Amino acid sequence: MQVTIKRLGHRGDGIADGPIYVAGALPDEVVEGDVQDGRMAAPTVVSASADRVHPDCPHYGTCGGCQVMHASDPFVGRWKIDVVRQALAAHDLPAPIKGIATSPPQSRRRAVLSGRRGKDGAVVGFHGRRSDQIVGVPDCRVLHPDIIAAFPLLRDLTERLAPRGGEMSLTVTTSKNGLDIAITGAGAVAQKTATELVRIVSEAGIARLTVDGDTLLRAVDPAQTVAGVSMVPAPGAFLQATPHGESALIACVSRALGDAGHVVDLFAGCGTFALPISRRAQVHAAEGDKAMTDALLAAWRKGRGHRPLTAETRDLFSDPLTADELSRFDAAVIDPPRAGSEAQMHQIAASKLGRVAAVSCNPVTFARDAKVLTEAGFAMEWIRVVDQFRWSTHVELAAAFTRA
Structure with missing residues (x-):
């Protein structure tokens, strides 16, 4: 046909x-x-x-990670912008899009890989297209070279830890002191195996190894630098995928906040936005994961010249900050997971907040939540598309809202 x-x-x-x-x-x-x-x-x-164009990756035909590597970069950029535009149009919203920031190849500093044991040895990589088969990607064009270099080690760990007939997850993050590896799905680790693992990863120069929440090795702190401050994330904690993408989002948030002097950071994570903002404004951060809140506060205490910062561990889905609580602030930053945060947006809409810097990894839920703000009198000033997941269908963005 x-x-x-x-x-x-x-x-x-x-x-x-x-x-x-x-x-x-x-x-x-x-x-x-x-x-x-x-x-x-x-x-x-x-x-x-x-x-x-010809896909510049030997794994393209089998790996499910880079779905549009066969298209030119200008086309992919226009298409991702159009994905955002269509999501907004579904809610009769304008699309004041101010271009796209695309991360360079081999800059992915954090990756969630899958590992499985098989008859021919262990395999570590990404799932194939529409498949539960794991495709090894030792020549991946998006992962940081430090992660690529660790594939033999990751396969060794998989051979020793992966359950028979099942798979485990390996979150691998680069840091200034070495790789941070957090494994889930391995189950209980025998003492003899744990001792052997510590020896192997120590010789490989790994900063930290965590298996199902149990830190087996922390040779040095797997520190990240945020706003000039050293921050040690919790094992497997969410971080922006590339330094380039993180910088682009921080710049967008800073621009959207303007001269706000008292800011609330919702879904604050480990402080991607709270720490830079605290250099010029007082910040209150809310995050549902206590390990991330602790990492944020520990990093802030190391800073010099930062304004006051407070933090609370709070489930913003079931217990969003109320309109009265939010009205104490001049502006808000909100960076929810893919599901968005409709309940929190309704509280923002009912508050006296004047500015909102919104970050999203899902244009569909962003558009839904943006409709809540615009119906409450906020104007969407601009949107910037951020492409940290180059050649994939994943789309992120940052936007500025001001109340008329």
Whole structure:
């Protein structure tokens, strides 16, 4: 069957009339192949788009991580901007988008990898496209070189720890003092195995190894530098994926806050925004994970020249800051998980806050929550798309809201 691709879907598939979803196709291309259940899984490109490029990765055909590496960078940038625009249009919202900031190749400092033991040895990597099969990615084009260099070690750890017939997760983060490895899904570790693991990772220069919440080795602090302050995150803690993306988001948040002197940081994490903001404003941070709150406060205490910072551990989904609590502040930063934070947004809308710096990793839930603010009298001044997950379908953004 031969079809013409009309547009690119938000999951990276080309879409033809029907609809027919075509893997690896681009708009205006003519492709042919067998169609089953509305999908063409193995298309032959009859007429290629001018935006088609050769994927610069030997794992592209099997790994599910970089779904749009076959498209030119300018095309991917325009497409990600359009994903945000379409999400906003679904709620009749404007899209004052001010470009896109794309992280360079091999800059991913944090990755959540999967590991499994098999007959031919252990494999560590990402899942394949629409598959539970793990694809080894020793020549990955997005991961930091320090993570790539550790793949033999990660496979060794997987061989020793992964449950038979199952898989485990390895969160690997670069730091200025060596890699920080947090493993989950391994189960109980025998004392003899733990002793051997400590020897192996010590010889490899690993900063910290944690297995299912138990820190087996902390040779040195796996420290990150945030706003000139050394911060030690909790094992496996969320961090922005690339330093470039983190810098772009911090710049956006700073611009959105303006001269606000008293700021509340919602879903503050380990302090990605709270620490830089505290250099010029008083900050109160709220975060649901106590280990992250503790890391934030410990880092702030090391700072010099920072304004007062307080923090509380609070589940903002079930117990959002109320409108009265929020009205004590001049501005808010909010960076929720992919599900967004509709309940917290309603409290912001009902408060006396004048400015909101919103960060999101999901344009769909961002648009839903932005509608709550605009209906309460906030104006969306601008949006900046941030592409930390280069060549993937993942889209992040930062936006500024002011109350009229």
